[in-house]
Amino acid sequence: MRFGVIVFPGSNCDSDCYHALRDVMGQDVRYVWHKESDISDVDCIVLPGGFSYGDYLRCGAIARFSPVMQSVQDFAERGKPIIGICNGFQILTEAGLLPGALIRNRGLKFICQPQYIRVEHNRSMFTNMCQDGQVLNVPIAHGEGNYVADEATLERLEANGQVIFRYCDAQGECTNEANPNGSMDNIAGIVNEAGNVLGMMPHPERVCDPILGGTDGRLIFGSIVEWVERRIANAK
Amino acid sequence: MPSKQRWDEVGLTENEYRMIIDILGREPNDLELNLYGVMWSEHCGYKHSRAMLKMFPTSGPRILQGPGENAGIVDIGDGLAVCMKVESHNHPSALEPYQGAATGMGGIIRDIFTMGSRPVALLDSLKFGPLDNPRSRYLMDGVVSGIAGYGNCIGIPTVAGEVGFDPCYTGNPLVNAMCVGLIRHDEIQRGAAAGVGNSVMIVGHTTGRDGMGGASFASVEITAESEERRSAVQVGDPFMEKLLLEACLELFKTGCVVGIQDMGAAGIISSTCETAARAGTGIELDVALVPKRETGMTPTEVMISESQERMLVIVEKGREQEVYDIFDKWGLHAVVIGHVTDDGMLRVLDNGVKVGEVPAKSLAEAPVYRPSYEKPAYIDELAAFNPLALPLPDDMNDVLLKLLASPDICSKRWVYRQYDYMVRTDTAVPPGSDAAVVRIKGTHKAIALTIDSNGRYSYLDPYKGGAIAVAEAARNIVCSGALPIAITDCLNFGTPEKPDIYWQFRESILGMAEACRALNTPVISGNVSFYNETDRGAIYPTPTVGMAGVMEDVKHITTQAFKKDGDAIVLLGETKEELGASQFLNIIYGMQKGKVPDINLEKESSVQKAALKAIQEGIISSAHDCSDGGLAIALAESCISGGKGAYVNLKFDIRTDALLFGESQSRILISLKPEYLDKLFVICESFGVPCQVIGTVCGDRLNVDVNGNKVVQLPIEEMKDKWEGTIPAYMNGR
Numbered sequence: 001m002r003f004g005v006i007v008f009p010g011s012n013c014d015s016d017c018y019h020a021l022r023d024v025m026g027q028d029v030r031y032v033w034h035k036e037s038d039i040s041d042v043d044c045i046v047l048p049g050g051f052s053y054g055d056y057l058r059c060g061a062i063a064r065f066s067p068v069m070q071s072v073q074d075f076a077e078r079g080k081p082i083i084g085i086c087n088g089f090q091i092l093t094e095a096g097l098l099p100g101a102l103i104r105n106r107g108l109k110f111i112c113q114p115q116y117i118r119v120e121h122n123r124s125m126f127t128n129m130c131q132d133g134q135v136l137n138v139p140i141a142h143g144e145g146n147y148v149a150d151e152a153t154l155e156r157l158e159a160n161g162q163v164i165f166r167y168c169d170a171q172g173e174c175t176n177e178a179n180p181n182g183s184m185d186n187i188a189g190i191v192n193e194a195g196n197v198l199g200m201m202p203h204p205e206r207v208c209d210p211i212l213g214g215t216d217g218r219l220i221f222g223s224i225v226e227w228v229e230r231r232i233a234n235a236k
Numbered sequence: 237m238p239s240k241q242r243w244d245e246v247g248l249t250e251n252e253y254r255m256i257i258d259i260l261g262r263e264p265n266d267l268e269l270n271l272y273g274v275m276w277s278e279h280c281g282y283k284h285s286r287a288m289l290k291m292f293p294t295s296g297p298r299i300l301q302g303p304g305e306n307a308g309i310v311d312i313g314d315g316l317a318v319c320m321k322v323e324s325h326n327h328p329s330a331l332e333p334y335q336g337a338a339t340g341m342g343g344i345i346r347d348i349f350t351m352g353s354r355p356v357a358l359l360d361s362l363k364f365g366p367l368d369n370p371r372s373r374y375l376m377d378g379v380v381s382g383i384a385g386y387g388n389c390i391g392i393p394t395v396a397g398e399v400g401f402d403p404c405y406t407g408n409p410l411v412n413a414m415c416v417g418l419i420r421h422d423e424i425q426r427g428a429a430a431g432v433g434n435s436v437m438i439v440g441h442t443t444g445r446d447g448m449g450g451a452s453f454a455s456v457e458i459t460a461e462s463e464e465r466r467s468a469v470q471v472g473d474p475f476m477e478k479l480l481l482e483a484c485l486e487l488f489k490t491g492c493v494v495g496i497q498d499m500g501a502a503g504i505i506s507s508t509c510e511t512a513a514r515a516g517t518g519i520e521l522d523v524a525l526v527p528k529r530e531t532g533m534t535p536t537e538v539m540i541s542e543s544q545e546r547m548l549v550i551v552e553k554g555r556e557q558e559v560y561d562i563f564d565k566w567g568l569h570a571v572v573i574g575h576v577t578d579d580g581m582l583r584v585l586d587n588g589v590k591v592g593e594v595p596a597k598s599l600a601e602a603p604v605y606r607p608s609y610e611k612p613a614y615i616d617e618l619a620a621f622n623p624l625a626l627p628l629p630d631d632m633n634d635v636l637l638k639l640l641a642s643p644d645i646c647s648k649r650w651v652y653r654q655y656d657y658m659v660r661t662d663t664a665v666p667p668g669s670d671a672a673v674v675r676i677k678g679t680h681k682a683i684a685l686t687i688d689s690n691g692r693y694s695y696l697d698p699y700k701g702g703a704i705a706v707a708e709a710a711r712n713i714v715c716s717g718a719l720p721i722a723i724t725d726c727l728n729f730g731t732p733e734k735p736d737i738y739w740q741f742r743e744s745i746l747g748m749a750e751a752c753r754a755l756n757t758p759v760i761s762g763n764v765s766f767y768n769e770t771d772r773g774a775i776y777p778t779p780t781v782g783m784a785g786v787m788e789d790v791k792h793i794t795t796q797a798f799k800k801d802g803d804a805i806v807l808l809g810e811t812k813e814e815l816g817a818s819q820f821l822n823i824i825y826g827m828q829k830g831k832v833p834d835i836n837l838e839k840e841s842s843v844q845k846a847a848l849k850a851i852q853e854g855i856i857s858s859a860h861d862c863s864d865g866g867l868a869i870a871l872a873e874s875c876i877s878g879g880k881g882a883y884v885n886l887k888f889d890i891r892t893d894a895l896l897f898g899e900s901q902s903r904i905l906i907s908l909k910p911e912y913l914d915k916l917f918v919i920c921e922s923f924g925v926p927c928q929v930i931g932t933v934c935g936d937r938l939n940v941d942v943n944g945n946k947v948v949q950l951p952i953e954e955m956k957d958k959w960e961g962t963i964p965a966y967m968n969g970r
Contacts, residue, residue: 009567010475015663019677049659052388056474074546107968110384112656141388141656203658211664211675211790 001228003029004042006072006088008063013049013085013205020205021046026192026222034066039155043228044081045072047088049203055095059102059144060090064210069095076139081125081224082197086142089199097194098199099157100149106182110143114213115180118168121161125227127199129219136165138202140180144200147183147190157190162208165189165200182209238796246273247456252603253941259598267536267584267592270601274502274540275509278766281602284732285764288742289304291749292759298721299758306350306498307417308760312786314420316676319353322361322414322782324765328469329411330458333378334758337411338472339387342544344415345392345963346498349481350547352425352488353417356660357674358387359687360397360413361726361780362651365406365641367966372401377967382472383413384654387500389474390481394655395663396685401643405689407457407589407770411725412610414687414782418676425488427497429511429519434494436508436519437556437561440480441545442529443503443538457731457769474546477570482564484547499546505539505599507548508574510581513600521574522585535586538893550576564689565770569592571722605732612736613840617825618696618829623815626825631829632868632947635824637863637958639897640872642823646962667897668877669795670861671716682793684718684785690864693777696817697832698740698777702747703902704832707840709783710755714844715859715904717851718793720755725762725781725931730774732766740777748779754837755844757783794851796860797878798933803857804910805882805931808920809843809903811867813890819865820897833901839925839960840902846923847904852917855912862903867939868896868948876956884931884940892942907933 003021007014014031021029032039039045050064052063063069069091069194076097084092092098105111117138119130130136157163165188169178174186181201189200204217243253246269256264256272264272274680275281282289294302298315301309307321325340339356348355360383365372376399387394392415429436446469487493495515497507504526508519523538533541549570551559556572563570577583582599584592598961619728629635639645652667664682665673671686688709694701710720725748752759767773787793815821816830850856858878862870875882888895913929920927931940938955940948 009387010478012389012478012659019661023677050391051475051478054389054473054478056475104386109381110388112388113653139658141658142628142692143388206658206661209661212658212661236747 001028001043001225001232002041003044004032004039005029005048006032006034006065006068007216008034010052010054011050016043017046017048017205018181020208022220025218026227032068034068036068037071043236044224045075047084047091048087049088052087052091059095060087063091064067064095071172074221076197079194079196083086083126084199086201088132089201090127090144092197094198097197099153100147102128103122103145103148104144105146111180112141113139115140115169116170116178117165118143118172118174120163120166123161124164124195124214126220126223127164128168129223130150135170136219137214138196138204138216139206140202142201145183146181147187149184155182160193162190162193162200163187164191182233196206242269243737244895246270247277247813248273252276255603259595260717263419265282265592265874268594270536270540271505271594274505275599276602280502281508283602284605284607284766286604287606287743291745291752292459293749294758294760296758299760300421300424302760303762308426308724309419310760310784311350312681312683314424314679317419317421318784318811319417320414320418320782320784321347321761322412322730322780323763324722324726325411325413326408326728326768327458328764329379330408332469333375334382335469335471337379337382339384339470339544340411340413341386341711342472342474342477344413345390345477346500348417349484350425350427350496350498352423353419353421355392355415356418356662357416357685358392358394359412359685359782361410361687361689362399363405363410363691363778364401365403366401369406372406373966379409379411380468380651382652384415386474388473388656389658390478393657393659393663395657395674396667396687398687399648399651400691404776407772408768408775410728410778412780412890413723416685416784423488425496427511428495428515429517429927430494430515432576432578434576435551435555435572436521436576437549437551437559437570438526438573439547439549439570440568440880441473441476441543442527442569443541443543444529445533445537445541446543448537453666453691457767459771470542470544472544474647478543479566479568480545481545483563483568487559487562490558492552492558493549494552495550499550501542503541503543509596510601511548511550512582512596517965518577518579518581518596519535519574520577520583522588524587525571525573527569527571535584535591539584543668590700604683607732607738608735608737609739611739615928619831623821623830624891628891629824632892632896633950635942636868636872636948636950639819639823639869640955641958641962643962644819645865645869647960649960650963650967654956661878663715664790664793665716665795671717672714673716673793675790680789682787682790684713684787686712687780687782689778689780691778692822692828693817694744694778694794695776696829698743700749700832702744702779702833703751703835703837705753705779705781705835706748706751707835707901708861709781710757710844711861711904713783713785714848715794715796715861717794718786719848720757720783720788722760723752723757723781723783725759725779726762728768728775728778728780730769739775744777751837754841763771792851794856794859796874797856797858797931798874798880798882799878801880801934803907803933804913804929805884805907805933806916807845807867807903807905807928807930808925810900811888811895811903813894814900815894818897818899820893833899835901842923842925843904846920846925847906850916851920853915855915856906856908861904862905863899866897866899872938872955874905875952876959879952880933881935881937881962882931882951886930886940886942892947895942
């Protein structure tokens with residue numbers, strides 16, 4: 001399989017994702033410049049973190065109009081996996097591929113720190129290598145990661161099992177103290193209704209290489225590889 | 237003779253005005269006079285510092301580029317090198333903390349990628365007034381947000397730094413920003429306008445009226461009227477700089493770039509005259525061709541504007557299209573504004589009409605002054621104070637907790653958690669240990685980085701203060717497992733025309749230079765910031781040292797945190813009865829006096845060599861420099877960061893407060909498995925380094941006995957709460 005890492009002007013975790021996938025996970029991966037429209041050669045799209053277009057206006061608000069985003073929309077509709085990390089999550093909500101929005105952190109400050117998140121269930125193409133309720137250590141680094149949505153949307157997310165990750169403490173308790181940014185219901189990552197588009201604020205690419213203090217990010221990328229390869233095998 | 241105002245208005249002296257007439261053989265017109273005004277400002281011209289800066293050692297087998305370029309470069313083997321520089325943005329930050337600090341980062345980052353190097357890390361040294369002053373909190377909040385806003389957006393991790401507080405910085409905070417890049421030897425770019433006929437291009441952002449005269453503004457003291465010069469502060473656009481960075485690094489690969497120079501202070505004028513002066517050429521340019529963001533700008537305004545995110549690029553004649561293509565891809569301007577000439581003149585045209593013409597070299601070579609200096613009376617007076625005449629405190633637990641909670645010593649997590657210190661996924665040791673460690677992908681190597689200063693020491697004894705700043709930085713690098721290889725410095729001082737200030741400056745440099753020679757860490761780049769004075773006087777002389785070290789193998793990475801119960805705790809170096817100038821006196825007694833601890837650079841070097849050897853042999857679990865707050869604070873920090881307690885039994889014949897909190901230099905606190913002790917003794921003996929087993933890592937408390945008496949008994953949690961609580965309480969409590 002092959003990953004495609006989209007590069008918007010102002011993306012800055014693009015090379016981190018590329019490195020984690022290629023050099024640590026041993027996967028085939030290529031950069032996708034934001035003006036490209038043909039992404040048919042890739043099996044999973046990564047929207048990396050950063051400050052696309054400087055995050056001027058609103059985070060992700062300009063990137064969603066990039067030429068490549070039309071292809072990403074089609075990619076999503078065909079059920080292929082898309083993972084938006086941090087700014088990538090913001091772009092996915094701006095593009096309407098995921099519900100809700102990400103607003104300024106509760107404390108109004110940028111926060112960079114190691115972070116525990118709880119895997120809500122492993123019935124997802126992004127968590128099939130995890131255990132239900134497993135606590136992962138995946139760092140955050142954002143100023144606008146405070147997830148909000150209206151009540152009906154939140155209910156729908158819960159009912160459909162679309163909440164994939166929640167901020168928690170080391171014991172897996174989703175307390176207010178363990179919530180770094182004020183996100184509703186401690187939400188750290190969600191998928192769309194079809195389950196193939198994931199947006200998450202924590203950075204799995206920062207915990208793939210053990211020298212950086214952890215390897216929990218491999219479980220997430222590894223789950224995608226597992227799912228795609230199984231699908232390719234089934235198709236044969 | 238013209239009225240006095242002419243030279244006054246551009247910040248020059250009558251004598252300097254006469255020199256200009258001599259150079260030109262005529263009176264300068266207004267534009268020309270303005271060019272000299274900016275280029276001969278202290279900020280650009282280093283008039284009062286250049287002679288003294290020659291005292292620094294600046295060469296060595298590893299040095300690929302010393303001072304004089306946009307940044308220095310030092311070899312780290314295998315064809316790789318580290319590019320680094322530190323620069324001040326004190327004056328702008330005093331007025332407009334967010335933009336002042338943000339553009340400080342922007343400027344220093346440009347200095348690094350101008351050399352052809354990919355920036356991989358940022359560091360900062362910040363000094364403010366006491367936190368109980370709302371203005372200090374406002375400045376700190378703005379400066380930290382500004383650094384975060386710029387660094388996080390451009391995607392360069394801020395991996396280390398220091399934050400200090402003292403009343404002397406209340407009206408004049410220090411914001412020293414350092415950037416570090418990686419580069420292959422064959423990729424180095426230089427700032428020379430070589431090759432007659434080659435095109436001179438301006439690339440990046442448009443030019444506007446922001447930051448007019450910033451260089452001159454930075455060359456005077458901060459007064460009540462400074463507020464009116466807020467327009468001298470530039471405005472940063474990190475997104476634009478991210479694009480500029482990527483476009484420039486892509487451009488270098490084409491090989492069409494002859495020379496490149498960042499447009500920092502004094503914008504077009506400094507970049508053109510400096511590149512021409514380096515190459516011994518001239519430049520003719522037309523201001524009408526410069527892309528502008530506002531109308532009606534005069535030629536002078538275009539020349540001295542300090543609009544950010546711009547670069548001057550000298551391109552091989554005929555290859556301009558390659559530049560257009562790359563900059564177009566990134567959505568940036570790239571315009572030919574002139575060409576390189578052979579007559580050595582900087583010629584400024586406006587729509588083809590000559591509006592100014594001066595020798596480029598004369599702008600780039602400001603007059604050199606050797607001001608008079610005199611030892612201030614306070615030095616001997618304050619050094620005469622004997623802290624041993626003070627009574628011994630009866631509760632050392634209380635003293636230790638007070639020191640841990642003091643703004644200088646306490647945890648700076650509130651600050652660094654606002655910085656993305658992980659982006660680029662190379663930060664192997666994040667902020668909070670002695671030095672940050674940044675690994676180099678695709679190799680086993682890493683670099684260690686730190687930035688250090690001690691204004692209080694330098695105020696009381698600038699020579700020792702300068703030497704200690706270098707020695708402490710090197711000790712931090714060694715504790716992280718790396719070999720110190722070079723420094724970059726930022727010299728923050730008051731007004732150089734004052735003999736006592738110049739004496740401080742001179743002594744500091746001499747002290748630093750001696751330490752650089754002894755520790756084999758030449759100065760490869762730097763910056764001088766004078767006029768750090770308000771109506772309440774000068775700041776403490778504050779030389780800031782940014783240092784890089786090289787680690788051949790990441791398996792040598794070492795941190796300050798205690799790792800394992802049962803490890804032996806060992807103190808390397810000699811502990812003397814030295815309480816003068818200490819944080820103990822400062823925090824407990826509110827006294828900043830006494831004798832600064834002695835520094836013997838030979839012994840310093842030996843201690844560092846022994847510690848590094850032991851680390852490289854793989855026998856060390858943790859290493860931590862004993863500095864601010866002495867042995868007790870070093871122990872507490874190793875306990876807190878490791879979440880492990882310690883039992884320490886000290887037998888010394890010096891006073892308990894001096895033993896626990898004295899700041900004797902050249903000491904390193906290490907922990908290791910007891911079975912490695914014999915190996916350690918052998919190493920220490922071979923370097924002649926005193927080495928004493930003082931305790932064991934164990935439990936969840938720090939217990940320290942001195943000569944059989946229990947003097948410290950504190951749970952780790954209690955120390956941690958004190959250590960972590962101070963800054964959030966001030967900053968979030970508002």
